[in-house]
Amino acid sequence: MTTDEGIVYDRSLLGVETDIGTFELTREMLLGFAKSTGETNPRYVGDENGEGDIVAPSTICNVFVSGVSRPDIKLEFGEISFFAGQSIECKAEIRPGDVLSASTKLDNVYAKTGRSGKMVFAVWETHFKNQDDTTVALVTESFVRRNKSR
Amino acid sequence: MSKNLYFEDVDIGDEIGPITRSVSDDDVIQFVSIREKKVAPSRFTSKEFANSEGLPEAIVPGPMNIALMSQVLTDWSETVCLLKIDVVFRQTVPHNKELTFSGIVTDKDETGESTKIECDVVMENSDGVKLVIGTGIIALPNKS
Numbered sequence: 411m412t413t414d415e416g417i418v419y420d421r422s423l424l425g426v427e428t429d430i431g432t433f434e435l436t437r438e439m440l441l442g443f444a445k446s447t448g449e450t451n452p453r454y455v456g457d458e459n460g461e462g463d464i465v466a467p468s469t470i471c472n473v474f475v476s477g478v479s480r481p482d483i484k485l486e487f488g489e490i491s492f493f494a495g496q497s498i499e500c501k502a503e504i505r506p507g508d509v510l511s512a513s514t515k516l517d518n519v520y521a522k523t524g525r526s527g528k529m530v531f532a533v534w535e536t537h538f539k540n541q542d543d544t545t546v547a548l549v550t551e552s553f554v555r556r557n558k559s560r
Numbered sequence: 561m562s563k564n565l566y567f568e569d570v571d572i573g574d575e576i577g578p579i580t581r582s583v584s585d586d587d588v589i590q591f592v593s594i595r596e597k598k599v600a601p602s603r604f605t606s607k608e609f610a611n612s613e614g615l616p617e618a619i620v621p622g623p624m625n626i627a628l629m630s631q632v633l634t635d636w637s638e639t640v641c642l643l644k645i646d647v648v649f650r651q652t653v654p655h656n657k658e659l660t661f662s663g664i665v666t667d668k669d670e671t672g673e674s675t676k677i678e679c680d681v682v683m684e685n686s687d688g689v690k691l692v693i694g695t696g697i698i699a700l701p702n703k704s
Contacts, residue, residue, distance in 0.1 A: 439594050446591035447627045448581055451634055468642065469630050472623030473595050490613055493622030497646035498630075558614045 417521055417530055418486035427513045430478045430536070437506035440466045443473065468500035471510070471547040475536045480514060487530045488555035494531060499548040502540070509541045517550070529556045565637030567668075567675040567700040576663030576679060577632050583620050585655050591624045620653040625683065625692050632661045632681050633696045640698050643676065647694030658686045663696070675699050
């Protein structure tokens with residue numbers, strides 16, 4: 411059973427879109443992302459010399475949602491937070507030179523009790539568009555906050 | 561990697577992978593540095609920082625894990641088009657430990673309206689403990 415009853419946070423933020431910035435994707439960034447994740451698919455890394463047309467895996471959008479400053483929801487619970495889950499819908503190809511703009515909103519906050527006790531989840535949705543106003547990715551992230559293990 | 565996998569070639573229950581690899585400290589620093597010009601100590605890059613947060617060791621960032629999970633699907637064939645991936649982080653993922661990624665086909669659009677295929681994907685440690693689980697939706701081309 412999940413509920414948001416009794417969770418103290420700033421409910422005025424629910425559903426409010428906030429711009430989190432624009433991100434220019436260089437070829438170097440795309441290749442760095444591919445290298446760090448051990449990618450070998452020529453679609454993402456080019457030919458054996460790293461040349462040729464490439465696209466970015468849509469999961470590169472995660473790099474830009476990670477660590478962005480979002481509005482503080484003033485959640486009054488827990489001592490430690492973790493990334494609990496994420497989904498990405500890939501809507502269009504992302505290429506070197508694309509400039510992505512992103513906006514995010516708080517979609518949901520709910521509590522759940524597991525083996526380690528009560529946890530509170532905050533779910534954010536982030537929408538990425540390219541310079542042509544085409545949606546390239548929708549990212550949904552879930553963060554959990556809980557108390558430290560004793 | 562299969563070069564030419566088509567929708568007609570795939571059946572429910574087909575296995576994807578496995579891929580075995582580890583994520584080094586340098587891999588994580590390179591990943592983090594795509595966004596941060598100067599990489600600050602964090603639970604992802606510093607054991608000491610991770611310890612201060614109650615973690616036994618530095619961990620792989622969640623966004624990096626989802627990138628690794630999606631590769632199970634995109635490395636299956638050059639013809640795979642990833643439409644969606646949804647993951648749940650069940651446990652933290654350590655650096656420098658063997659990780660196995662695999663998938664299985666769970667559903668296939670037989671209506672003729674699309675060439676979408678659904679798959680379960682999982683990341684396990686060397687003890688077979690599931691660290692990250694998820695589902696993916698991909699599309700493959702038709703032969704015709």
